[in-house]
Amino acid sequence: MFRIMNVRSVPFEDATASARIRDAAIARFGAQGYDRTSVREIAADAGVSPALVIHHFGSKEALRHACDDWLATQLIGEKTRVAAPEVAATIREWLDDPERFRPYIDYFATMLADGTEGGNRLFDRLVHDTAAMLDAGVADGSMRESSDPGMRALIITVHGLAPLLLRDQLARAMGTPFASSATIRRMTRPMLELYTHGLYADSRMLDAADEALRGVAPTGSEPRSDKGPGNPNQDPDPPTHGRPDTW
Amino acid sequence: MFRIMNVRSVPFEDATASARIRDAAIARFGAQGYDRTSVREIAADAGVSPALVIHHFGSKEALRHACDDWLATQLIGEKTRVAAPEVAATIREWLDDPERFRPYIDYFATMLADGTEGGNRLFDRLVHDTAAMLDAGVADGSMRESSDPGMRALIITVHGLAPLLLRDQLARAMGTPFASSATIRRMTRPMLELYTHGLYADSRMLDAADEALRGVAPTGSEPRSDKGPGNPNQDPDPPTHGRPDTW
DNA sequence: CATGATCCTAAACACGTGTTCAATCCTTCG
DNA sequence: CGAAGGATTGAACACGTGTTTAGGATCATG
Secondary structure: OOOOOOOOOOOOOOOOHHHHHHHHHHHHHHHHOOOOOOHHHHHHHOOOOHHHHHHHHOOHHHHHHHHHHHHHHHHHOOOOOOOOOHHHHHHHHHHHOHHHHHHHHHHHHHHHHHOOHHHHHHHHHHHHHHHHHHHHHHHOOOEOOOOOHHHHHHHHHHHHHHHHHOHHHHHHHHOOOOOOHHHHHHHHHHHHHHHHHOOEOOOHHHHHHHHHHHHOOOOOOOOOOOOOOOOOOOOOOOHHHOOOOOO | OOOOHHHOOOOOOOOOHHHHHHHHHHHHHHHHOOOOOOHHHHHHHOOOOHHHHHHHHOOHHHHHHHHHHHHHHHHHOOOOOOOOOHHHHHHHHHHHOHHHHHHHHHHHHHHHHHOOHHHHHHHHHHHHHHHHHHHHHHHOOOEOOOOOHHHHHHHHHHHHHHHHHOHHHHHHHHOOOOOOHHHHHHHHHHHHHHHHHOOEOOOHHHHHHHHHHHHOOOOOOOOOOOOOOOOOOOOOOOHHHOOOOOO
């Protein structure tokens, strides 16, 4: 009724066929992925013939594009709204009512993972909004300054998106459904601890990285610096911490 | 002639056909995804007939399973090695030589995203290894304690995996190829700053969350607490920060 | 040489896919 | 009413898919 009114989770009888098709497509694409979804499935869900799907949207790929656009509009708003961080706000709103908005959450995740054009646009928008929010936080003194605000905004955005993309793994590991109250409650404090105090007890890692980054040639294969179990962040990716030299 | 050259950690010509098929499959699955890859493509890459692919592996799905197992073995080691955090170490090794190991990096990312059985196993393993590393860090005083070590390990693992899953978006946003020296160097300091000092300048968010989590009923729809631009982490997912109450 | 056994392939099969097309139904309006 | 025009469909088409089948090379061994 309020903001995203047209966004009823389940298509209604009275909804136009084209809208029912779009809703069914979003649900299927989000739940099983674009490739694993057939036009016939979508048509059946919408109570319609496969031919009508093509008639209305032109092709399966065009249908996906229409879904992307529609969801982006839901997220960003018809005409770019006044305040910047609208996308994040809307997504938070979605996560408030997971049962109702799950299809959109899922579809949004697949957009990002598939590297769709619409997904790229939304990602860039998120980074932009995040940067704005961080700037505001720094301005009012609630957040720390960064040596590279743009990069920090990118990193925080990526970290924020991560649980969305790994929601299945998260739910499995935690034993509670994703976006449930229990999951959120359990994640809140550790997450805030991380964002408030950090992980490291002192700045040794940071200092070591500074030194390593200062005078090292971009190329080259110097020997690894540290290796003990006390080393950095550890996993695949930003494991930068432990061995920031060789990268 | 030799198509996927970078994939072969083993010389190609003398490699057995079965190995060539497996390598080609890993490269294709990683680059374009399982569904978008046909058995015929893999066969062509391996210089072999489609029938042989099935003959050796039984089915396309079984081939994927074989790829999963093979890559898991590469990551974890034949017989579980002595030290625990082997997986993370191997992945870091891969990221050291992106050109050579890109296929494995890509395939690993799709395993996680697709929720493959092998992907799940690797994810659990990563969480376990991360937890062990964090425990060691806490023990030797280099890392802070956590109110929920298990959850922290999960979160840090997810955050660490994030850039891997969003590598395309990352590369696009940064303008440098993923896992390149330039990308790593630019990410290092902001990442370490985040992990060393955190994001928030004080513990107001944390305190607010504590208070909210203490006496609030798991269900309920109280009014939002804050809303200003100074609010938390902002985006989709662990945006917990801003409004830890309603979750 | 003959005998298997192993590796491998060409050809075909059965099927699911996205899409097209001619023909309906249904509403609207002159 | 009757014509027009959009919405809708059943049936088919062309094609790509994973897989099967029947057999051909190749080669070590009796």
